[in-house]
Amino acid sequence: DAGVIQSPRHEVTEMGQEVTLRCKPISGHNSLFWYRQTMMRGLELLIYFNNNVPIDDSGMPEDRFSAKMPNASFSTLKIQPSEPRDSAVYFCASSSVETQYFGPGTRLLVL
Amino acid sequence: KQEVTQIPAALSVPEGENLVLNCSFTDSAIYNLQWFRQDPGKGLTSLLLIQSSQREQTSGRLNASLDKSSGRSTLYIAASQPGDSATYLCVSSGSARQLTFGSGTQLTVLP
Numbered sequence: 001d002a003g004v005i006q007s008p009r010h011e012v013t014e015m016g017q018e019v020t021l022r023c024k025p026i027s028g029h030n031s032l033f034w035y036r037q038t039m040m041r042g043l044e045l046l047i048y049f050n051n052n053v054p055i056d057d058s059g060m061p062e063d064r065f066s067a068k069m070p071n072a073s074f075s076t077l078k079i080q081p082s083e084p085r086d087s088a089v090y091f092c093a094s095s096s097v098e099t100q101y102f103g104p105g106t107r108l109l110v111l
Numbered sequence: 112k113q114e115v116t117q118i119p120a121a122l123s124v125p126e127g128e129n130l131v132l133n134c135s136f137t138d139s140a141i142y143n144l145q146w147f148r149q150d151p152g153k154g155l156t157s158l159l160l161i162q163s164s165q166r167e168q169t170s171g172r173l174n175a176s177l178d179k180s181s182g183r184s185t186l187y188i189a190a191s192q193p194g195d196s197a198t199y200l201c202v203s204s205g206s207a208r209q210l211t212f213g214s215g216t217q218l219t220v221l222p
Contacts (some may be wrong), residue, residue: 007142034153037208042145045154056154096150098198102210 004103006092012109018080019107025094026075033068033100034077035091044092049075082110113138117201117213121177124191125221132186134201137149142208145199146175146186149215155200157185191220 005024013019025032031069049069057067064083069075079086079095087110094101115163126129134144143162147155157176159168161184167176174187188195200215 012154031152035155037204037210039142042143042157042160042204043147043155043202043210048154059154091210098149100149100155102212105208107208107211 004094006103006106011109012076014111016081018028019078019082021090023075029066031095032075033093037089039048064089086110113210113211115211117216118200121217123219128191129189132199134184136182136203139182142206144184145202149198193220193222195220
């Protein structure tokens with residue numbers, strides 16, 4: 001298995017633009033997690049899905065952030081409009097039981 | 112390559128006891144170190160974040176220390192409660208934001 005796949009790996013955009021981050025979980029995993037890593041706050045959970053259903057989105061910082069999981073093999077995290085303070089590394093992880101497997105992350109820079 | 116080790120792998124204590132979880136890492140050039148709590152089927156909950164320039168952080172009954180020179184961090188839990196039962200993860204972040212996870216300590220607090 002290729003592990004958790006995230007795209008793009010790097011994204012540079014201008015303030016106000018829409019940003020879409022993509023994640024393909026490991027096949028057979030029924031849970032998917034989105035995390036954000038910043039210098040000041042470390043790794044934070046944004047939202048997670050079980051069987052494609054959002055369970056807890058209390059970590060989503062604002063209405064500008066939205067996440068979808070239309071099927072078991074794909075999820076998106078969208079920021080619209082993006083702001084410079086959204087600059088961070090965004091990680092996707094998936095799990096079947098306990099252990100979460102993390103993707104390589106998307107490094108986002110909003111100018 | 113960074114390696115993070117957590118000892119013990121499992122710990123069972125009676126309610127009210129104070130306890131210490133240990134984490135060691137091989138590369139002292141870390142950006143920060145973070146302790147998480149993991150409950151079955153849920154995302155990681157951040158407990159404490161220690162920046163590389165800091166020695167300790169406290170939140171309620173929790174205290175985490177960091178000694179980069181010896182490659183060690185500890186998580187101290189005072190007056191443990193059954194609700195503290197969970198798996199505790201130690202995660203280091205390198206200068207390039209790469210994450211290295213410990214294998215976790217499974218804590219059971221008996222009522």
